Amino acid sequence: VRQLNLAVAAIAHGVSMLARPLPIVPLAVYMLIQSLVLFLVVNFHLPGLVDVLAPAIRGLFGEAALHYPALFVVLPDLLGVSNIVVGALIGVYLWGVAVRLAARALAPDAAQDAWGASRRRYGQLFLAQLPVVAIALLLYFLPQAVFGGTELRGNALRAVRYGILGSGVAVEAVFLMAPMAVVLEGRNARRAIGRSFAFFRSNPVAALLVVGVPTLLHFPWMYVYRRSHSIVERFAPETVAIVVWTEILFYMVTNFILVVAATRAFLVAEEAA
């Protein structure tokens, strides 16, 4: 019950702070970066881009993905992978800024310099998130490595899909507090991860809920992406890109809720300790 209260109060804080969204600025910057990535991927064929992006697309999804409209069938997955990479390189910094801004909004006596402090902690933030990125990439390519050319159907496909989703949420919940520990407590990456593990050990349900609830809000997009083949066949293939972009916009909102909720849970747990 305590954990449930903690999670619900944290998420409720996240939602209520949408009205005064100072921490959203770094997430809006991240949204712009993701939009730029989407634009670049959709226009990979342009001179200058094609030489860099085509080998990457081919390497990830095969030669077929370099053709129109097949590119749009794999676009959600392509953006998923690029999101993991861009998140690891740039997202960690912006996440750090957002955490500091959220902490300032939640506890006005907190440190003021969000952008500069996070920049100085970039290396530790990057290292603290590295295991999550590695596991996320592993989860992304695991089914392909395990099942190879076997086409999964029905319950087997559902089990794999939900298994990966559940594992992803669990991994993120375990490492959830690492960035907070880096930017709010000034710990190094190893200690920050240890701090996050400790939080998860004592509040597993709260951590899972704080990560899981915003993730569940993305279900409509997951539903649409599973049908990207039909969208490409029946409508203009570019529709998929528009759907992906709407998710990027929505991702900014859910990320905001997640950052505020996680920061709030972190601060409450710290106070209790």
Place this chain on the structure above:
Amino acid sequence: VRGLLGAVAAALVVGAGCGDPDVGALYRAERDFQKVQREARRLSMQPDLTTPEEMLGLAVRFEAIGRRYLPGDGVATHPPNERRRRIEELGVAASLFAARYYLQLDEGERGRTLAESVRSATALRPELAMRAQAVVVDALLAAGEHEEALDQLWSLAEDYPLVDGRTGELHTRAFNAPIEAVRLARAGGDSAAVQASVDRALAVYVGVRAAWRDAMPALSADLHRAALLQSRGQWRQAVELSEAILASYPDSVLRPEVASRVELSVGRLLFHHDGDGSAAERHLLRARELAPGTDPAHDAAFELADLATRQGNIDEAVARYRLVVKEAADDGVRAPVAMFRAAETLQAADRWEEALSELRTLRATYPRSAAGMEVPFILARHHRESGEPELEANVLRRAEEELEDLIAATTPGHPEHALAYRNLIRSRTLRQDWAGAVASLVAFAEAMPGRPEAAQALLDAAGLSREQVGDSEQADVLLRRVEAQFPESMFAETARRMRGENAATERDARAGGAPGER
């Protein structure tokens, strides 16, 4: 962050030097082509709502894509690779789509010029030039330039590869060009030219046969040769060649359905030309055995039933037809025809009650088929021949009500819609309801504006108005409508001639009536 940006910039600089420039070009070609193709597909789903302007728009867009991606001289200087080949194919396909749209829009000259320019593009692969050549042929046929079309058809058959040298796949249009040329020559009516065409076509297929031995192209060539021999009346040679096909090709090439077709063809030839019933029956039974449940098997059953009828075995014939009905219950054409033929056979054998039962089942099971719609006319004829004019009229009136319901339930352009109209007009004509027949013809024409069938219906309506209803004024109005709606067509010419005849008849009538009046 600075390091990261530096790494990205370095990757761009390094990558820019070692990529394949055709990846992006092919993607753009596919995107541009498929966008227009998607629009074309959308319009093709609602042909009645598609305006000529929309079709012209598609043609222009396809032509622009063709111009952009057809490499012309560029292909010779560029090292050929799979992507470049695909770009070239898309350029050709777009240009030829444009050419075909121009043909549909009666801009034949524009379509032909475009196809000819594609055909003569520098260093174009022969199979792509061949596609352009096929469009040139179609343009000439559409323009009615049959002699030139015939020359180009022979060019298609003799100057381009009929078979893909690597895969053995047929280039269907070129492969069938000799048969098409024979057909065109036959339409010309010059028997010497037909004879020469058949000889020339046979020579083409003998060449294919020699090059491909027992492979699929050789089989296709032999099948065409057998058809040509048959068309020339050399049915015995056709039978010999067909039997050689059955004996010589391995099962991997001669699939059961094809073998069944060949057996069917031999059976038909023996039955209709040789009169050798037992040999024909053997082949027809073999056709059924080889591919049960397929079209040739059903057609063989029809032939076997016909054979049984000729031999006086009515029960066997009817049983054969019923077997087709059972086997091809989902075939909306063969099953009702088989029922109809069974009824006809029974009627011819003076077994009217059984025939009637068969006809009733047909009417109940397949009311919208051509055979099903024929039932009331058979019943009407029976009543007429039995001296029951009241019953005849009743049957026809009931049929007309059902046909009107069917017309209301189907959209113009649907085959059942046209069929229902034709039978409605026929029924009213039989009942000598001339005004009703004229009204139906006009309604039919109005349901399909701009179509040749509409013009013919208006001409027929005008003829009935004048000759049966005695309303020359209405006839004149209808004929003027044909002239206005189908200017520069043979229908307009016929309408003008008919109006001239009407006017002359009127003048004669007035001149003949004047002395009496005096």
